[in-house]
Amino acid sequence: MAQQHREMTGTTGAMGSLEAHLQAQATEFLRSLRLHRESTTDAQGAEESLEAARALRRAARRIGATLHTFRPLLDAEWAAALRPELAWLSGTLAQEHAYGARLERLLEALHRLAGQPPVPGPADEPTAVGNRSARRNGWAQPPSPSTATETGTPRGLAVGAAKAAALLERQLTLARTRAHSTALQAFGSSRFHAVADNVAVLASEVPLRAGTGEDLKPFAAQAESDLIEAIGTLPLGQAGHPYNAGALVHGLASDGAPDAQDAPWLKVRSLLRLHRYAQEVLLGHAPPEPRITDASHALNVHREAAAAAAAAAQAARTPRIAPATAYALGVLHADQRHEVEAARFAFQQAWLHEAVSAR
């Protein structure tokens, strides 16, 4: 593929840094893939396998973002074909980690809400397929659903927290196990091999478009202005007013309202990532501005807390749960929606504070 561009390899200056970045990320992708293959055949390699998958996703995201931001400088057909495949791959690999992190976040919140410090479970026992053992939730086994202690006594609430933890652990561990199987299937698929082949080509030569300029900056500037435009649509005035209760509005509605109010924040998170990766192409490994780091962190928390709140609401829809369990899940849902609101506040503080002080 893209043989017509082979003569352009070895360009210098700005275009050279685009090539160097893509080649470095492609090399990292291939290195992580090799590590992942080695670790998944090794019974002791569970942590290495997870770390390798993480590095693989990280490289895939950066390659995909660079293909998007600098697409006018690259072979159009090739970039347009590879980018969704990279998104599919990093999305598929991210699921297992996401379910694990979501469960951890929810169990920590339940322990905080119940005033019980998390009890450390037995040491992780990684399985041969790289699946971290399910966290123990640190509570004694809750009584069976038919006992009379669940309602009618204050103690019912603590029991409810324990039962909510058990329910979430069951549901999210199942989802995580399924995501692990899906990821294993993906690694063995011809679709994945096609992506890996494409990235292998990229590691040795970048399919540049003939006859384009040398300047990367206009494309990086476009990524930044897309970001700033999207931030302009956020309700930052509300977000900067602590305890505005905005994130929990419609929390009991039946129409999926949280998704609607979260969408612009998730979009800004994606655009902030594109901006950050574009800066990496321009500036190499220079650390990003603190403002960018803080804002990115806030939007990651936003996404995780929103997903955790949705998981608590989803668990509350399980048929035949005890009222005490449902109550605990309601408290948990609201707690996580307040974490969403707190993340918006943190983003507003990071973004506007630095913008003001930089003037």
Place this chain on the structure above:
Amino acid sequence: MAQQHREMTGTTGAMGSLEAHLQAQATEFLRSLRLHRESTTDAQGAEESLEAARALRRAARRIGATLHTFRPLLDAEWAAALRPELAWLSGTLAQEHAYGARLERLLEALHRLAGQPPVPGPADEPTAVGNRSARRNGWAQPPSPSTATETGTPRGLAVGAAKAAALLERQLTLARTRAHSTALQAFGSSRFHAVADNVAVLASEVPLRAGTGEDLKPFAAQAESDLIEAIGTLPLGQAGHPYNAGALVHGLASDGAPDAQDAPWLKVRSLLRLHRYAQEVLLGHAPPEPRITDASHALNVHREAAAAAAAAAQAARTPRIAPATAYALGVLHADQRHEVEAARFAFQQAWLHEAVSAR
């Protein structure tokens, strides 16, 4: 009683302002009592009756606070005997209003959480005994508890909010009706007549202690320093950090932890009121500093939200409620505990901001 002090009436200056304040409040107490009696025999007088009871409580609180703060200047035995009786009276009369306000707060929160604007009910239909009609909660009648729509569908959550509203309305309206009966019984009791007789004496002459100084300021200063000492025990550092999640810690614990963490804030609220009333004695009707007004408002919200959160938790312990109802009550409880946290933040802002700018 206190005839031995009759010769001291007519003192001037500082002591005169103490006498004038107590006499004015006693007169207001008696005026409100007369209005209340007239309005409760009038079928159209429900609003007047509530307003009269409010004014009566207001005067009783001020008399009681003044008896406490300036007790070394007053006949000791008389003041020590009257003060708990005034506290009993204002406490008894406050219950009916408190249950009504709590229900209103919880229904408004549920409407906000369900994304449904409150539907105005039919115009209030005051009863002959001055009881405001129960607010309509603005939802259509929820389906019976046995229908299958409660769980298993997203719609279950909106149904849960409606059922939670109906449950709270039932429980708090019952509590309010009982409080109304208790208040009516109190008005007819010999205990109440003894209080009213004592206040009638106070309106014409204040039982001052013989041989005390003329200066009110040391006693008002003591009230202020008691307040400042109590504020010093509050976790204002935590409160000033938005979204610290402190008010919901232990929200699912079984040991009444919210009461323990709320207690110092409720104590500061009482001491702030004593301070405010002492300033009224010294300065008459001059408006209080904005700092005092804002701080008082924040602590009133703190108390109301904490009581509302407790009512939601209590309702969740009703036997045999549907899981969707319990879930909605859990969300509501957490929402109100966040209002508690927001009130602490508002208090911290009001108190420290003004303290800093006044330096």
